[in-house]
Amino acid sequence: MMQSFRIPGAGRLTPAKTMRFTFDGQSFTGVAGDTLASALLANGVHLVGRSFKYHRPRGILSVGAEEPNALVDIERDAARKTPNVRATVQELYDGLAATSQNRWPSLSFDAGAVNDLASPLFSAGFYYKTFMWPKAAWKSFYEPKIRAAAGLGVAPDQPDPDHYSARFAHCEVLVLGGGAAGIAAALAAAETGVRVILCDEQAEFGGALRFEAGAKIDGADGWAWAQTAIAKLSAMDNVRLLPRTTAFGYYAQNFVGLAERLTDHLASPDANAPRERLWQIRAKRVILAAGAIERHMVFADNDRPGVMLASAARAYLNHYGVAIGRNVGVYTANDSAYAAAIDLKKAGVDIAAIVDLRDNPSGPLVEEARALGIEINHGRAVIRTGGRLRISSMSVQPKNGGGERKIAVDALLMSAGWTPSVHLFSQSRGKVAFDEETKRFLPGIYAQDCISVGACNGTDGLAASVEEAYAAGAKAAKDAGGKAAKAAKPKVEASENWSRGMLGAAPGAGPDKIVKAFVDFQNDVTAKDIRLAVHEGMRSIEHVKRFTTNGMATDQGKTSNMHGLAIAADTLDKNIPEVGLTTFRAPYTPVTFGAIVGHARGALFDPTRKTAMHGWAEAHGAVFEDVGQWKRTWYFPKPGEDMHAAVNRECRTVRQSAGLFDASTLGKIEVVGPDAATFMELLYTNPWQKLDAGRCRYGVMLREDGFIYDDGVVGRLAPDRFHVTTTTGGAARVMNHMEDYLQTEFPHLNVWLTSISEQWAVIAVQGPKSRDIIAPLVKGIDLSDEAMPHMSVREGRICGVPTRLFRMSFTGDRGFEVNVPADYGQAVWEALWTEGQKHGACAYGTEAMHVLRAEKGYIIVGQDTDGTVTPADAGLDWAIGKKKTDFVGIRGLTRPDLVAAGRKQLVGLRTNDPKIVLDEGAQIVADPKQAIPMKMIGHVTSSYWSENCGRSIALGLLTDGRARMGETLHVPMPDRTIEVEVTGPVFFDEKGERLNG
Amino acid sequence: MLLIHCPYCEEERPELEFRHAGEAHIARPTDMAAMSDEDFEKFFFIRSNPKGVIYERWRHVHGCARFFNAVRDTVTDKFVMTYKAGEPQPKKLPGAGK
Amino acid sequence: MRKYSVFAIAREAMRGNKGWEEQWSSPEPKSEYDVVIIGAGGHGLGTAYYLAKEHGITNVAVLEKGWLGGGNTGRNTTIIRSNYLYDESAGIYDHAVKLWDGLSQDLNYNVMYSARGVMMLAHNVHDVQSLKRHIHANRLNGVDNEWLTPEQAKEFCPPLNISSNARYPVVGAALQRRGGTARHDAVAWGYARAASARGVHIIQNCEVTGIRRALSGEVTGVETSRGFIGAKKVGVVAAGHTSVLMDMAGVRMPLESYPLQALVSEPVKPVVPCVVMSNTVHAYISQSDKGELVIGAGTDQYTSYSQTGGLHILNHTLDAICEMFPVFTRMKMLRSWGGIVDVTPDRSPILAKTPVKGLYVNCGWGTGGFKATPGSGNVFAHTIARDEPHPINAPFTLERFRTGRLIDEAAAAAVAH
């Protein structure tokens, strides 16, 4: 295809560097440096999308991030599909494939456009008033229809093969926006030697200089100056330039989020290169140089393809060398559109007429246009446009009524004036103030160490902006510790000056009730929708916005918010500030989820913690379970075994011979100091002072409210040294809990805490043969029952490496826990395994561990307790030091409800049918025949098949459980009710004889 | 993400290194066991939750690991000052006395 | 109140939509009301509506310091469910779900209650135990909640990743089919319109600056930015700001206010057909009728009234979403915002009389108050009208923090052992 609207000699691109691309399957060519939008326009394509509600044909409105209409789907491959890409931002690359959205069957014939004809039915908020009858139809009919009609592009359906990067950075001066002002500020700051970061959302720095043909700085034209300045900055070590980078969010204490796009503009990106990078920058000073955004005119049918912002048309011409039409109309309420008309005229494009709402426009631009022979209709309005898939005419009328004249055009430029981009300022929690004279919201009260410069500060004209920005850059750098700036201030020799413009609906744009004068293009919000919202009692601008959805589209109201506000204010007959301004919420422009996620995907989503013996377990066929971040061995199936068979075998083997269990994930804290025992007395319910060195005790830890917080075996290594164990999940929070009390409540105690969870690998060797297995490997410890009874701890050596050897049991059988320095964990395990093989021992996992401890009625905190259970509830009141006058939880325990009757207590449950294994979490009732809602009196906390008992066993929490021993209760299941007998919680070896067996 | 001055590290550090630890200056009574139910409720549950200046505890958990106190405005989230655990509640705040 | 219907829409379409009335009136405040409700969010407006409708008390004002529905009602992620563990919680939330179903018709305002199902994911053995405990308790309480295998979960929500290679694979899910979403603004507006039609005064831009009490202790009215307004009874329903208001009456609360952030993506065609929540991976997601993915997670760690929070919270939230839905990394965040939630020590609400006669409080809903809106308004109206709680809210007292009779759903979910 010919790029028939590319004007030879115009623009800054190199015509020879052509690129192929497709749009809706049709092939086109563009040139390097194009955006998708400029390339489409070069080919005369204006129709690029359909609107949200009415499916009206839409063209390209803008040249930047404020674009509401030209949203396309870009598909690199099946897995790299990106919906809702702004064609005005997407840089062209060779082979780019774009498709239009929200239309069926095609862009030029869209069945959804029937909505446009029925539009009076779809007034603002209509859906709140209907679709209520019949009631069931909302879910089954109306809502699915609405949902299918809504939405723009299509979400990707395959995992994204691209990756995303992240960086924290610090600087003294962060400049947001790389137009003339931003560059000037960066130059000033950079000269002082401080760290400067300058970002801009465009591929190239220069901002409005892209189109502002009248600018001249330091003897060069504006754009050329910008490129020279950028080259200079780029050569400085203290400066980081971030093009294609949008500052999207301004957070507390000068913390700014930036999204950098790295590969979306490349034809074949390096597979290892991140697609986007999130910058999180902490700056001492921030300079906001975000510029201003041109507003459209609000009048009937202002949305036809070919209707465009004047500055956009100018950028397409002056930068991309593209004429947006051959016979162009202009509708304006300020001067800047004249510059567009002049540039186009000079480039050989016919200007059909300028329609200026102002009665007596004047000034150099107006004069120049006149001198070029352009027809100027002042005091007049465009009251409607003609055309279907492209504008064909504009109808002009004196703004106070009168004769109507239809003028043929193939494009229409409009400008209602410029809105300063105060988004980031407002996000910084600064308060904007309304400037009555210029009808603009401008930065008012600052909340952070930042300053606005240039157009976003309401500073008019290039010279004033550069002046202001340079001074601000120098000051910010100095305030942040920089040296004095050298005097290399850019000299602005020529610039354009524009007058104000207007807000709200243009006068005389036809009768209110039929026309569609769009305020928000993407969401199809018209002036009359806003008026209707006010009419229905929406007085706050937030209500108007939510009722009409004005400003809630993907462009976040960059062109529409001020118009909407002005129309609402006008309808309410109030001043604009009284109606308020909607909040500017982050992000400034939409940010890819991937950029925010950064590296935190897949394996880096969350650490996977593995023990020192993980490799051995894996090699021996272990199945793992996730417990917090840990991978714990769940069970070790032999070939042909399912989980049930494996667990049964493991349970049987442990009690017949012995088993090896990896208990390394338990939290471990070394408590050291002369006041260690005193501290332990305060943090645990148990008494510790009299525990001899070399002995262990099971400890219970409460929160101040009296509920069980954690538990574990504690060994006293020396009078001033305890080795404390915690639950796996509790390790970090128990440490925090202990540090909290130590540092803030008991700082007088001479004791220190060190986490040693990962210093020691822990191998539990449990079962009647446990001593026989460890004995050959242990040196320096007498393992006899007399020398080392149950619940003792010794330090010595195993396999030649240091060990802290605990004699303790979580199975009820004789048992040891072998602690060895973690790097030796695997080798010691292997040695124990070899010994174990001689005795028929097995390796067992957490499931068998759970069964074995349940057989003995030992609780698991977090399973048999749930944060609402007291020691008494769990049958652990024996663990409370009766003579103690203080420990954490001592007072909470005696609150009225914690000592009241009717508390749930831990019991054993035996199904009448021993083969039935109860569901964990199943509820217990006394009367199974009662109607729903049933009175539930307890629930099953743990339930297993016990191979050693030859039946199912279960633990549960039951109201007044200990008074119900022997009662038959009921567990109603969906398909049946199971009878259970309440028993004590110990199912195996009730007398505890096997501990020394 | 807040920037918090740690009184032990003597510099501002990013919030990611810290953990908030609730309202400050709620001392645990020395005679805990003798407290009334009402006093226990006040001690453990009732919080001032001010809209404005709050005295609160933080822990520089991924830094020096110390608990310390901070004065912050809950409307602006700006810190007025931070000080070490055990130091008395400041009577006068910097910049507050006019 | 002119009735809304498809016929009304057709009629108005013919005449340029000129005939719609104001949805609610904006009267000047009277000098005294029988009941003043502080806070025109869904709960407050709902309270006023049910006071008028069910208790015949229409001399009611709802005072709002900003614009109605502008607090947490208009800022939340609109998840509705009632599959709570404890009888007390299941009772109040299911009361709400029953009212949600039919609320559009009751209010003559389409609140778009969409029972599209809420699915809570299990990622490990502990999650399975916890969710199954909920399912069993829910069934016996008459609350629907069912167990799904990973394959069934994926069938119910096709973009969900159930690969066993995920860092936290989905091992099952609990599904409450009656759970879903509703349109938040419509709830506030619908209650406002219906209450206004019954004579309730809704007074916006009216900030309460004091609560006046007689020497004998009882409430006599409120000081406001628009002058004193007398009231025989005052209900505080101002999520986020409860501590501040109750302090005006000399009542200190067991509350802390935290920033809660949420975000939406750009709109896309229907892709997430239900609500998906995960406590372990820690995020939740649904898709609005407009096509935006609506996403939330936990609060910031510090108390704040700033209605903003840190970017790192959004980092973590989207990490979690993209872990559950790796296909969404190319989607874009369109808008993020923050609200202020007041949280009680047991994360259950307080809906109760207070030690001050004539003063009632409805607060502490934490991050999940929206779902309770109709039920909360309904029983709170009862509490105010009768000066005694409805059986459904009777357990949600202030006294429970003295007695220890807490309703701690989060503790019941316990952390991994």
Place this chain on the structure above:
Amino acid sequence: MAKAAAKRSASAAASIERHPALAGGEVTTAGVRLAVLPPAERISLRAPEASITALTRALGVSLPKAPKTSAAKAGRTALWLGPDEWLVIDEAGGDPLADCAGVKGLHSAVGISHRNVAISVSGRQAADTINAGCPQDLSLAAFPVGAASRTVLGKVEIVLLRTQEDTFRVECWRSFSDYVLAFLTKAATDAA
């Protein structure tokens, strides 16, 4: 050095093999080199002000008192982690735990040689690589050579020590070392 350490800590009787959490190896990109460092002896040392002199003497390296600093001597480095907390790393085959055993003054010395794993990050883009997940300012002005701090990297806690202008030592707990190495590898590839 590593050889000596292994010999000493495993002691003469060690009959078994040591398996460090990270097998070793290195990753090199254009601007960064990551290397798993050999095992070292480490203690977590806690002590009040009054004991510092005695401990300094026993250890042969001074315990720094200024935040975010370290001191090194003869293969032994003491990192200030908190006002009464130091991480002492010995890479010269010494036994700092034994050295402290004789000190009478109040203190807590706990062996954590196996708890931690160290990775060296060096090269032009070392700081950028770490800043992919560490929110601290790592410029030479804010984090000079010798600076040491506990901080975060991505989702885990690390201890960071700048040993040279372009070299950092990253210490983490052993079960987080897979994550840290994977994170740094990814970050090194992306550092720009």
